[in-house]
Amino acid sequence: xxxxxxxxxxxIDKYLCKGCYICVDKCPTKVFEISDVIxxxxxxxxxxxxxxxxxxxxxxxxxxxxxxxxxxxGD
Amino acid sequence: xxxxxxxxxxxxxxxxxxxxxxxxxxxYPITPATEIAEYMAQLLPKVGGIFxxxxxxxxxxxxxxxxxxxxWKAMVATSGPGFSLMQEGIGYAVNSEIPLVIVDVQRGGxxxxxxxxxxxxDVMQARYGSHGSYEIIVLTPGxxxxxxxxxxxxxxxxxxxxxxxxxxxxxxxxxxxxxIYIPDPGEYPVxxxxxxxxxxxEGFLLETQLHDERGYNxxxxxxxxxxxxxxxxxxxxxxxxxxAKIDVRFNDDDPEVFIASYGCSARSALAAVKMLRREGYRVxxxxxxxxxxxxxxxxxxxxxNASTIIVPEMNSGYMAEVFKTLxxxxxxxxxxxxxxxxPEEIYNVARGVLE
Amino acid sequence: MNPLIQKYLRSEYAQKRRRxxxxxxxxxxxxxxxFIRAIDELKREGKFDDSKLYIVTGIGCSGNTPIPLKYNxxxxxxxxxxxxxxxxxLVRPDAEVVVFAGDGDLLSIGGNHFIHTIRRNxxxxxxxxxxxxxxxxxxxxAPTTPMNAITHTTPYGNPEPPLDACKLAVSLGATxxxxxxxxxxxxxxxxxxxxxxxxxxxLLECLSQCPVYQGRYIIGIDRPSKIMDYYLKITEISSExxxxxxxxxxxxxxxxxxxxxxxxxxxxxxxxxxxNEG
Numbered sequence: 001x002x003x004x005x006x007x008x009x010x011x012i013d014k015y016l017c018k019g020c021y022i023c024v025d026k027c028p029t030k031v032f033e034i035s036d037v038i039x040x041x042x043x044x045x046x047x048x049x050x051x052x053x054x055x056x057x058x059x060x061x062x063x064x065x066x067x068x069x070x071x072x073x074g075d
Numbered sequence: 076x077x078x079x080x081x082x083x084x085x086x087x088x089x090x091x092x093x094x095x096x097x098x099x100x101x102x103y104p105i106t107p108a109t110e111i112a113e114y115m116a117q118l119l120p121k122v123g124g125i126f127x128x129x130x131x132x133x134x135x136x137x138x139x140x141x142x143x144x145x146x147w148k149a150m151v152a153t154s155g156p157g158f159s160l161m162q163e164g165i166g167y168a169v170n171s172e173i174p175l176v177i178v179d180v181q182r183g184g185x186x187x188x189x190x191x192x193x194x195x196x197d198v199m200q201a202r203y204g205s206h207g208s209y210e211i212i213v214l215t216p217g218x219x220x221x222x223x224x225x226x227x228x229x230x231x232x233x234x235x236x237x238x239x240x241x242x243x244x245x246x247x248x249x250x251x252x253x254x255i256y257i258p259d260p261g262e263y264p265v266x267x268x269x270x271x272x273x274x275x276x277e278g279f280l281l282e283t284q285l286h287d288e289r290g291y292n293x294x295x296x297x298x299x300x301x302x303x304x305x306x307x308x309x310x311x312x313x314x315x316x317x318x319a320k321i322d323v324r325f326n327d328d329d330p331e332v333f334i335a336s337y338g339c340s341a342r343s344a345l346a347a348v349k350m351l352r353r354e355g356y357r358v359x360x361x362x363x364x365x366x367x368x369x370x371x372x373x374x375x376x377x378x379x380n381a382s383t384i385i386v387p388e389m390n391s392g393y394m395a396e397v398f399k400t401l402x403x404x405x406x407x408x409x410x411x412x413x414x415x416x417x418p419e420e421i422y423n424v425a426r427g428v429l430e
Numbered sequence: 431m432n433p434l435i436q437k438y439l440r441s442e443y444a445q446k447r448r449r450x451x452x453x454x455x456x457x458x459x460x461x462x463x464x465f466i467r468a469i470d471e472l473k474r475e476g477k478f479d480d481s482k483l484y485i486v487t488g489i490g491c492s493g494n495t496p497i498p499l500k501y502n503x504x505x506x507x508x509x510x511x512x513x514x515x516x517x518x519x520l521v522r523p524d525a526e527v528v529v530f531a532g533d534g535d536l537l538s539i540g541g542n543h544f545i546h547t548i549r550r551n552x553x554x555x556x557x558x559x560x561x562x563x564x565x566x567x568x569x570x571x572a573p574t575t576p577m578n579a580i581t582h583t584t585p586y587g588n589p590e591p592p593l594d595a596c597k598l599a600v601s602l603g604a605t606x607x608x609x610x611x612x613x614x615x616x617x618x619x620x621x622x623x624x625x626x627x628x629x630x631x632x633l634l635e636c637l638s639q640c641p642v643y644q645g646r647y648i649i650g651i652d653r654p655s656k657i658m659d660y661y662l663k664i665t666e667i668s669s670e671x672x673x674x675x676x677x678x679x680x681x682x683x684x685x686x687x688x689x690x691x692x693x694x695x696x697x698x699x700x701x702x703x704x705x706n707e708g
Contacts, residue, residue, distance in 0.1 A: 013431050015446050020455030020641070025655035043454065062467075062615045065452055065459025067435040099521060120701040125520050125694060129513070130546040137510040141517020144504055145484070145525070149517070167507055271502075277440050278502035283489070290503075291442065 005073035007056050010048035012039075016068035019043020023060040023069060029053040032060070077258040084222045084249040085110035088178065088242070089118060090257065091226030092150050095265050097176070098124035099142035099149040101135040103157060106190040107246040108180040111152040132157040136164030136177070143173050144281065148230060148268050152178035154246075155188060155197060158204070166205035168239035169307065171281050174269060175239040176229045180249045183413050192413025193245035195338055195389040201241045202367045208304065210311035212318055213241045213367040215338045219253035225364070227263055232318060234266040236310060243366060245339045245389070247415065311368055319370035321377065322362040325352060329380035332429055335361040335398065339415055340387050346418035347425060356429045369397055385425055387416040438466045443498040451494055455654025457612040457638030458495040461559055464615065465496070468622035478626055482525040486515040488540070490566045491640070492532030492559035509539030512547040515554040516690075523691040526626065527553070533560040534572040537595055541573075544595075548602040548631055550690040555625045555632040558595060561640040562648060569643030574673075579648040594673035599633045600683050606632035608681040611665055612639060613658040621681065630689045637661055637677065 010031070017039045024032040024046050031054045035047040048054070061069045082090075089111060092100075100119055102112035116126045125142075129135035132153055139149035153161060158179045168175045181197045183189025201213045212232050216225045222244065229240040271279040280290030285300045293299035311318065325348055326333075336344040341362040348360040361378065363370070378384075386395040387408040395407030408424060410416045431446065442448045452459045472478035483501045487493040489508040496503060506514040511529050519527045536544055536558055547554065563581055564570040570583040573593040580587060599607045606628045608621045618636060625632040639645065639661070645652040649660055668678035 016431060016449065018452075018454035020654045022455060022655045022658070025653070026658070041449070059615070061432060062463065063460055064432070064463070065454075065456055066450060067432040067459075067463060070432045099517070101517070120698045121705040123698055123702050125698065127516075127520065127694075130542055133510065134513040134516075134543055134546070137506065137513035138517035138520075141486075141504070141506075141514035141519075142521045143517075144514075145518040145521040147521045163507055164510075171505075273502065275441070277500035278483075280440070280497070281504045283505045283507060291448075 005075060007051065007054045008072050008074045009051060010054070010060065011070045011072060012045055012047065013068040013070070014039040014045055016066045017041060017043060017045055018066055019045070020065065021046060022063045022065070026059055026063055028057060028059070029055055077256055077262060079254055079256055081252060081254050082219070083110065084219045084244070084251050086114050087219045087222040087255055088226050088249070089114040091223035092176065092230065093118060093122060093124070094260070094263070095148065095227040095230035096268065097148045097150045097230060098122065099139060099147045100124070100151070101127040101129045101138040101142075101149070102152055103129055103132050103135050105154045105157045107182055107249055108152045108154045108157075108178065110249065111178060111180070132160040133164065136161045139175055140164060140168055140173050143175050144270060146268065146270050148174070150176040150178065152180065154180050154182050155184045156186070158197060158200065162204040165211070165239055165241075166207060166209070167283060169205070169209045169211060170285070171283060172237040172307070173239070174233035174237055176226070176233055176242060177239055178242045178244070181243065181245045189413050191246065193247040193339060193389065193415070194411070194413060195245060195340065196391075197243065198366060198390065198393050201243050208308065210308050211241060211367060212236070212238060212311065212365070213243050214364065215243050215366050216248060217338060217341050217362060217364070218248070219251055220255040221364075222248065223255055223257065224263070227265065231264070231266045234269055236314070236318070237269060238311065243338070247339050315368045315370060316372060319365040319368060319373060321370050321373050322364055323377045324348075324360045326359040326377065328357055330357040330359040331380055332357070332383045332385070332425065333359040333361050333378055333381050334385045334387070334421060334425060335363070336387050337363040337366060337394065340389055343416050343418045344387055344421055347421035350418060350422050351425055351429070356426070358425060358429060363394070366394075371401055374401065383428060385421065385428065387421050389415065434470060435463060435466055438469070438500060439498045440500045450498060452491070453640075453642050455639065455641045456491070457561065457636070457640070458491060458559060460612050461557070461618070461636050461638060462495050462498070464618045465557070465622055466499075468619045468626065471619070472623055472626060482522070484518050484522075484525055484527045486511045486518065486527060486529045488531040488535035490532045490535055490564065492561070492565070492638075493530060493535060495559060496530045509535055510543065511535065512540060512543040512554065512556070516547055516550075516552045519552055519554055520691055520694060523553070523695060527555070528626075529554055529556045531556065531558060532565070533558060533562065533574040533595070534564040537573045537593055544598070545602060548599055548604045551603070551605060551631050551687060552690045553630050555628070556634070557622070558633060558635040559638045560595070560635050561638045561644050563640065563644055565640045565643060569640075569647060576648065581643070581647055592673055594671055595635055596633065596671035596682055597673065600671060604633055604683060605630040605685055605687055607671070607683045608633070609635040609637070609671065609677075609679045611637040611658070611661040611679060613661055614679075624684070628684070629686050637665070637679075
């Protein structure tokens with residue numbers, strides 16, 4: 001049986017993120033929190049602080065309007 | 076060696092366009108340009124072309140633009156009211172450099188005007204009809220043979236300079252029957268079609284705002300926008316001598332008085348000049364074949380000794396104003412109502428001037 | 431940048447020299463992501479050839495959606511995207527033509543072309559991004575704005591009832607009509623895949639969000655995720671299109687009939703043969 005790879009980390013691109021926080025609001029297990037790092041666009045960047053809660057639903061990646069989110073999987 | 080045939084101006088235009096490689100026509104019925112659409116509907120499918128009767132002139136010109144972008148030479152034909160509707164499409168083709176031929180068979184205007192009578196009232200609209208600053212090429216055939224040849228010239232100019240070209244004619248020329256010569260394929264030069272091409276492994280980007288050479292929008296940058304627009308304008312302005320054509324006759328003895336006209340009015344002008352010459356008056360004849368860009372340089376150099384120009388035309392005196400800017404003493408003979416100026420009318424005025 | 435999306439963008443965007451023009455939380459960016467993912471899935475299944483893809487777009491925020499893509503993009507005038515797409519499809523019937531347009535572009539100034547393109551069944555695929563107003567010009571009323579809504583040109587309430595684009599398309603005889611919201615990712619991607627494989631005219635209406643104007647004026651919330659929740663509240667699945675207090679979503683129609691380019695090309699081939707024999 002092929003096991004799905006685990007989520008190692010979730011990268012947020014600081015050039016692209018415009019701070020709409022759809023990822024923060026829509027994550028079903030509240031992995032994201034708004035940090036106090038300011039991105040290139042001028043918005044506070046979200047951060048995947050509670051990565052251990054991630055269930056790999058993929059909603060953050062699907063919903064990001066600026067393609068700033070990359071889910072990095074591995075073993 | 077080609078063949079001779081008797082046909083209507085509209086049919087000559089259609090046959091010329093097909094000779095030049097036009098294979099897409101979208102139109103809308105409008106008097107007096109409906110025959111062009113009907114001939115196209117009959118003749119285009121026989122050579123593998125596509126005819127579409129669109130839901131309105133706006134759809135017609137946009138479909139032709141789509142066809143031109145996708146790889147086929149395209150043409151649209153209309154008259155005054157439809158020409159007003161097509162102006163945004165003409166601006167689109169100018170800005171995005173899309174080769175296209177637009178035929179305007181002028182009728183009495185403005186608004187619904189005189190649907191079945193000729194005029195030359197759209198000469199300024201052909202030049203300045205769309206919004207914005209731009210240059211455009213406008214050709215005016217004077218007889219049915221020229222309807223054939225200028226259709227090919229219009230297609231060639233549009234491909235060479237990547238611009239829309241307007242073929243401005245009148246109802247009377249479109250409905251006139253004359254014997255013309257049709258060359259064999261290959262006898263008259265035809266240029267190939269140009270389309271936007273993908274670059275560097277990615278598709279082309281055709282933008283309607285002012286754009287740079289890659290297609291990216293530069294509308295918010297004043298310097299780049301000015302550069303982009305001046306390039307489009309100078310594309311035509313720097314090549315006026317290669318684009319513009321005029322027909323000058325009876326000027327061997329450098330007359331001081333010329334009768335200048337274009338389109339169907341030029342036929343009466345030529346008859347008047349011949350009448351005057353037979354009576355011994357020194358008068359020359361000038362016919363504009365290219366209306367815009369206005370061939371100022373060529374006119375000045377061919378009309379060496381001219382001081383007075385008489386301009387008969389079937390509108391309120393538009394081209395007479397343009398001749399005035401060249402510094403000549405201009406006598407405008409505007410004629411409204413839908414009848415061509417007669418040789419006698421022009422003869423009477425000219426004799427008054429020459430005496 | 432997300433590497434899957436980066437593969438499909440033009441160099442200026444893929445190399446991060448330019449950002450998209452969308453506001454934070456705009457639905458257009460999400461829909462572009464769905465489009466790219468749909469094409470990627472179809473290509474991996476071997477069912478789609480994207481070398482002959484033409485994208486025709488209109489004017490406005492929704493018309494700017496596909497600009498970052500690396501395919502052939504033809505921008506048309508306001509409302510005329512369907513006419514340009516018809517011209518392209520007739521001349522290149524083997525090419526795939528996708529039209530991105532907004533609700534004001536396609537249904538207001540482009541309404542006449544909408545009717546006739548569907549009537550002819552031209553094989554173009556339309557992705558209608560419906561944010562219920564004119565976004566780029568600052569939030570004015572559009573044919574799809576709900577009645578009594580406040581917008582910049584209806585400060586006392588919208589006096590006009592809205593138009594249901596899907597119902598109009600179904601009644602004109604469109605062969606594929608579906609409506610989803612931007613929150614329903616899997617359904618949107620599936621619909622785009624079906625649209626690209628469908629033969630004939632196809633319309634996918636995607637209820638999208640404009641947090642800056644639609645959110646603040648019509649709905650009353652400007653947090654983008656809350657607008658997505660609002661859409662989940664006012665929509666319900668049905669097989670009949672309705673657009674009023676509740677908006678129905680789902681796939682309404684999916685069948686096939688002869689397309690315009692098929693009819694025209696078979697006629698041309700028949701006449702060419704007759705002409706050569708005569």
